[in-house]
Amino acid sequence: MWPNKFEYTRAGSVDEALGAISDEGKFLAGGHSLLPVMKLRLDAPEQLVDIGGIDSLRGISANGELSIGATTTHAEIAASADVQAMCAGLASACGQVGDQAVRNFGTIGGNIAHADPASDPPTVLVACGATVHIQGAGGARSVGAEDFFVDLFETALDDGELITSVSLPNCSDCQCAYVKFPHPASRYAIVGVAVCLKMDGDTCASADVAVGGATVKAVKCAGAEAALAGSTLDDAALSAAAEAVKADIGDWLAGDIAYPEAYRQQMAGVFLKRAVAAATG
Amino acid sequence: MSTRIFGSGIKRREDPRLITGEARYTDDIKLPGVLHMAVVRSPYAHANIVSIDSSAAEAMDGVVAVYTGEDLDLAGLPTAWLIPDSDLKTPEHPALAKGKVRYVGDGVAMVLADDRYRAQDAADAVVVEYEELPAVIDPEAAAQAGAPLIHDDVEGNIAFTWAPFDKEASDEAFAKADVVVSERILQQRLLPTAMEPRAAMAQFNAATQELTLWCTSQNPHIHRFIISAVTGLNENRVRVIAPEVGGGFGSKIPCYPDEALVSWAAMKLGVPVKWTETRSENYLITIHGRDHVQHVEMAASKDGKLLGVRATVYAGMGGYLSTAAPGIPTILHGLLYVGPYTIDSVYCKSIGVMTNGTPTDAYRGAGRPEATFLLERMVDNVAREIGMDPAELRRRNLIPAFEDGYDVAAGLTYDSGDYPAAFEKALDMAGYDDFRQAQADARSRGRYLGIGVTAYTEMCGLGPSQVAGAVGFQGGLWESATVRVTPTGKVQALIGASPHGQGSETTLAQIISEELGFPVEDIEVVHGDTTETPMGWGTYGSRTTPVTGAALAHASRKLKDKARVLAAHLMEANVDDIEYADGSFSVKGSPDQAQSIQDVALMAHLAWNMPEGMDPGFEESQFYDPPNFVYPFGTHIAIVEVDAETGEIELQRYIAVDDCGPQINPEIVAGQIHGGVVQGVAQALCEGVIYDDNGQLLTGTMQDYCMPKADMFPNFELGETVTPSPHHPIGVKGVGETGTIASTPTVYNAVLDALAPLGVDQIDMPLTSAKVWGAIQAARS
Missing domain, CATH: 3.30.43.10 (Uridine Diphospho-n-acetylenolpyruvylglucosamine Reductase, domain 2)
Known part of the structure; x- marks a missing residue:
């Protein structure tokens, strides 16, 4: 205090x-x-x-890809028609951060700079192949979300560097969802799963999957993606993906005294299935 | 126009100031020249203090003084519930630790500075060298040979052993029984989490030798008594003011070191001293609740007659014995072991154990939730063992209806009850029989529904002072009140109790309005200041409505008697011919001739024309010592669904039928039940203190300690029966704790009912999804 x-x-x-x-x-x-x-x-x-008053850091634009200024709030992202159209999972994740007061103040840039492993937006950013745009005294650079999140509360940001924006590819032809199992105390994710599926009729042409909450950072899950891609998302494929996702995150597990690693790992499999259902439902 | 009154759900008059932020709490009070106190707190659960170096802190800007335990000339904080025949030890509890710390948060030094930030910076700069000692948190482990010794003068860490019942008779009952079931029950530690953390500010006037202490207290008169004792000031030189107090749930009953420290510093330095707890401090140092390890058994016949209950309870006291701590797992616990059932044999051995946790004390329900839980848990275990429906087993064992006194094996005399009526009403509301069919259907589809039923009664409205004395409570348990009417007919009711969120300003005004006919909006209830109000023992134990309410009803009746005589005199009529209705006195047969209560009050003040022998003024006081406790009762039912894939629990329905006698204000009664149920359900499902093996609190913030949230709950379905207390002037019983007492076993048993087909028969609370899922996996393997 x-x-x-x-x-x-x-x-x-x-x-x-x-x-x-x-x-x-x-x-x-x-x-x-x-x-x-x-x-x-x-x-x-x-x-x-305090960078909260810098106008150029705030706002959402949609020119081919989605660009979100660093000080754009979670509430603004959740409510944006462009975000809902181009990356529904991110709108959903930002709408599940904290409570309304937190969403009205908290920003996407601050969120990812803090790199809380149980926060919601990073999981979608990793799943959807977002790029983090950074500026420092030495100039500007861009880092893919998967490389941006290094470890528990650790990012690729160097001292004195500032996140200016986050960009995401247009995923309006994807079926995208973020599903979260909230910790009953904090409402951070015990596990959060983001999936973005490209469907070709009944067949899943490609899948992007990331898991957070159960892990020290948002983790891209290649094994689960491979199990889903090419399938009709039938029970066998979903079960295989649920098994694969547990292996995908095996090196990155995190937990606490009430919700230990092993439980969260199992729940990643359960919530992967639920995320696929949410994306395709 | 008068607002009518008793039984009406009028809005709480407290709420506008509370919800607009206009209420004035201790921390809102600003005094010029105030110094801010920050306390250096032990980071270890158990350690010797090797040295304290405060030189750097003392040199910092704005720092006025740093004191350690060796600097204080304060008496230790007293333990005020000295339960008899228990070999009770009361180890010294200094306001700042001397030589040794006994829990994380134990105060080691106090810093006084001109600014709260500077005080905290300086507190961080005090260098304390510790020699860490092994710590013990689990009360059963702390009672075993070889456990770290926490106080040299408390051998084996056992502060008391209370076992007042006949062990041989109990053993005999168990030996004869067809069936004995047993369980080890963990009543986990809970954090009371009042919305307002604690705060204290003291000001000393050297000229008059008067100390004023503003603090977050449920009982300012008890705080005055204790502060007088620890500072050595005469009690009439100590004024304690509890301004707006934002909830307590028992945690603001005790007198803590912090109140003593600001008082001592204000006296020493001659300037006001203020301290406001942070939430982190609140979780570390304000009392915790529960913390029992219970070994429980129940005996029954195979055809479903409950024969006996017995338990050995290890009750964690924490590092020191808090103000009322010894009374909680004993008097307020073991005496409730038969609940609403015709159980003839009771035995309880309660062992109070010092540990390296935060001190425990009364938390909403205080001993009675722990008793009700073990009883209801065992009834379900018996039902499962003998293959009887748990509702039917309860039905067969409920005490039949009684109106005026029923003696139970635990030694209490219940006042009145109709347990079967409340029980059947709740079962009807739930559609119990239909549910069992729906449950079977759901199970065939792989879904796990469960139902839990709790029948309860509890002792509250504490209580007869003679009983208080007999059980070692170092105080009385009566209340006093003054009803004072101004010449213009406005009422001030001065009470010794100290409500802090219960809505008593509204309900107590409704009692006076009912008795005297003043419109309720003309009645003000004054509380929380030892100089302004008459003596009282405080607001806890669901006692303010029953005890203070009775004092107010009696004082009001005295005034009404006076008014009747004066009205007769003014109307030149015989007193026997005076009729009263709605605040107006009239002469039988001449309804046009009338004196309103306001007219009479004015004439009593003017005293121009008084009857022979009548004193002027319109004010009466009443001391009220209840002849017995009051015993509210009821039946609660929960329906849950467990997601076997994740272990998550959904509370689908919650039915509560409660009988607190006539309801003065049904909205406030409902509010108390809602809040109580939420707190009790939270114990079952998510709340629980976790320490690591070194005694470090791992649930130190609300990110880890799970406070209940609105979306965890369905709309509660409330019902009532009305059984007046025979010994109470208006028949009312307390309702502040019933929800907490009944709801924990209700939801727990519902979850275990849902899990029965999966082979799960026990999980320690709280029933987090991880634990439920783990239990399902273990049962499957």
Whole structure:
């Protein structure tokens, strides 16, 4: 409740923010991940550079691909017709983050920079092949979502770098869903599964699958994808995919005292089936 | 126009200020020059304090002082429930630890600074060197030989052993029984989680030697008594004010170190001192509830007669004995072992064990939920063992209806009850027989539905002071109240109890309005300030409506008697000819001649024309000591579905038929039942403190500690029966805890009923999906 002392700077532009940030500083967007951690004194940055007022970082555009500014809120993404059309799973995931107050303040950029493994949007971003656009003092670069999330609360961001936007390929011809098994205390995901299927009649032409919550980071699940692709999503294929997904995440499992790793791993299989049903239903 | 009144679900008058944020809590009170206290708390569950270096902290900007336990000249915090014949030990509980810490959060030093942030920075800068000792959290483990010793003067960590019943008779009953079932039941620790954390602010006037303490208290008069004792100030120099208090659930009964520390610092430094708990501190240092390991047995005949219940209970007390802690797993627990059933044999051995957990004390229901759970759990176990439907088994063993006193084997005399009526009503509402068919159909389709039925009664409205004395409670349990009417006919009711969210300002006004005819909106209920209000023992144990309500009813009746005589005098009529209706006195046969209660109040104040021997004024007081407890009762039913794939539980229906006597305000009764049921269901399904082996609290925030959420619940289906208490002036019984007492076993038994075909017969609470799923897998393998 009583954070350590820090300097506060409100930046008017990305250049200003990059110029202001110090070695011991952090960027502040919606504040819904960072401030609670500071209030518990689990983190004590000496400087906060507030990027919440930078207009160029906020908003959604849809020109061939979907581009979402870093300080766009979860609520804005969930409500966006473009996101719903081009990546329904992301709209769904952002609509399941926290509660309404959190969704109204929390931002996509802040969310992925924090890289909480049980958060919802990263799982969809990994499944759907999103790209994270980053700017630092040395210039701009882009990193695929799968490479962006490195480990528990660890990303590819270097010190002083700022996420400017996230882009996703147009997936309007996919059947896409994010299904979450919420932790009853925190409502973070015990397991969250994102699937994006390209259907050719009754046959699944290709599948993208990612799992979060049960893992230290959102994990792309090649084994489950292979089990689904080419099938008619019949029971045998779903069971094979459910088995495969447990193996896919085997090296990355996470858990807590109430919902241990082994349970979450099993639930990944259950919720993979439910995600496929949601996507095709 | 008067608003009518008793039995009417008028809106709570408290709510506008509460829901608009206008209510004034302890932390809202600002005093000039106030210093903020931050407490350096032990990061270890059990450790010797080797050294404390506060020099860096003292040198920081804005820091006025740093004190340790060695600096304090305060008496230890008392334990105030000294249960007799139990070999009770009461280890010293200093306000700041001396030499040794006994749970994570135990206070080691206090920092006083001009700003809350600076106080916290300085607290972080105090360097404490510890020598860590082995810790023990599980109460049964702590009672075993070789467990780490927590207090040198509490041998074997056993603070008390309470076993008042006849063991031989119990053994005999069990030896003769056809069937004995047993279970080890874990009553997990719970966090009370009042919406407002605790807070305390003290101001000392050296000239008058008067200490004022604002604090989050359910019982400011008890806080005054204890603060007087620990500071050495005369009790009449201590004023305790409980401003708006945002819930307590028992956690604001005890007097904690923090209240003593701000009082001591304010006296020492001559400036006001304030402390407000963070939520993290709340979870570490404010009392926890429950924490029993119970070994329970029930004896029955094979044709379904319940014969006996017995248990050995290891009750975790935590690092120190909190204010009322010894009374909870004993008096408020073992005496409830027959519940609403005709069980003739009872035995309870309750062992209070010191552990390295946070101290435990009364949490909503306090001992009675733990008794009701084990009883209802065992009834279901007997039903399963003898192959009888659990509802039918209960039906056969319920005590028949009684109106004025029923003695049970546990030593209590229940006041009144019609358990079968409430039971059959609940079964009807649930459609019990139809459900059993639907359940069978669902099982054939691979779906797992379950039903749980709890019949309960409980003792509340604490209680006769003579009984309090006999069971070692270091206080009385009466209440007092003053009904004061102003010359213009407005009422102030001053009460010693201290409601903190129950809606008592509304219900108590309804009682006075019913008795005296003043419109309810003209009646104000004043509470929470030891200088403004008469003595009272506080709000807990579902006692404010029954005990304070009775005091107010009696005081109101005294005023009405006076009003009748004065009205007769003013109308030059014989008192016997005076008729009363709706706040107006009239002369029989001359209805045009009337004196309203307001007229009479004015004339009593003016005193221009009083009858011979009548004193002026319009105010009466009443001390009320209840002749017995009150015993609300009822039957609760839950219907659940378990998802065998994930272990998730869906609570589909919840039926509660409760009998609390005549309902003063049915909306408030419903609100109490709703809240109580939610808290009790949460114990069954998701709440539970988890410590690691070193005594570190792993459920230290709401991210890990599962508070119930609205979407976990269906709309509750409430029903009622009305059986007045024979010994109470308006017949009412308490209803603040019934929901919590009844609901935990109801939902637990429903889940176990659903899991029966899968071969699962026991899971420790809370029934998280992971545990349920694990139990299903274990039963299948």
